[in-house]
Amino acid sequence: MRLALIASFIMASVTAMAMPLNTRQDLANESLAFKYNHIAERSSTISTSTSNTSGKHPAVATARAPTGNNVRDGVYVSCSKPGVFALTFDDGPYQYSWDLAKSLNKQGISATFFINGKNWVNVETDSVTTSEGKKTYMEVVKHYKAMGHEIASHTYEHKELAGLSEAEIEYQMNTQSNIIYKAAGVRPAIMRPPAGSYDSNSLKVLRKLGYSVVTWDIDTQDWLTHDLSQEKVAYQIMDKDTSSTIGHIALEHEVYDQTVNGLAPWAIKYVKSKKYKFVTMSECLGVAAYQ
């Protein structure tokens, strides 16, 4: 079983690396890129940390990097307190979003949606058929909030941020903030970098723009497997939890039928059986949701 898992991971890695950049599958590839970029980040943090004293933005330390046992390299990887669980969905909105938000609300669960403006759909121009009729995606974004969920940023075009310039990062974040504001009247203060890709420069820019940066500690790899038996494996870390274990942040993607109709219902039952309280990202971290 273990060998089979390792083999499937290697296969997945080879497949992912062989794919051309910017394919849809590659864009959804959060976890593999996270592993690679995270290694790069560790070394770049050291080499660039003293190079910010000149240039256009001398006042670099605009927001302090968070610290704590739920933070790695200035990025939140889990909640800041025990007993809570943050269910998060990336890459939407898409055709399932309206009804997913509604279904979670009916179950008394508040989740967090890390959304793009132009990824699987163009939020500003596209529409979708839902159980409540045709809706624009701008209405879908507003609906997340109306259903008690939190809206967070995942950049405008699902851009991997490592290596981008300050101007490019500002464009991605500000364009997305403007769309969310136009749709729902709020500007997000929490973001998740696509593919978990960031470097010291992008973290600096994101902090300057007022964002708390979040990844995850439960990676279902749903975008890759579309298979519940494999997705369940990521949740096994919870079997070792004690009453003092800090709460979890689970990564899933709302753009797949299997995630919405297979993984999410199973995960909700599982997390409830562990007696965790579902919380939004801001409550999980103890930071502001909106700017």
Ligand SMILES: [Zn+2]
């Ligand atoms: Zn993503």
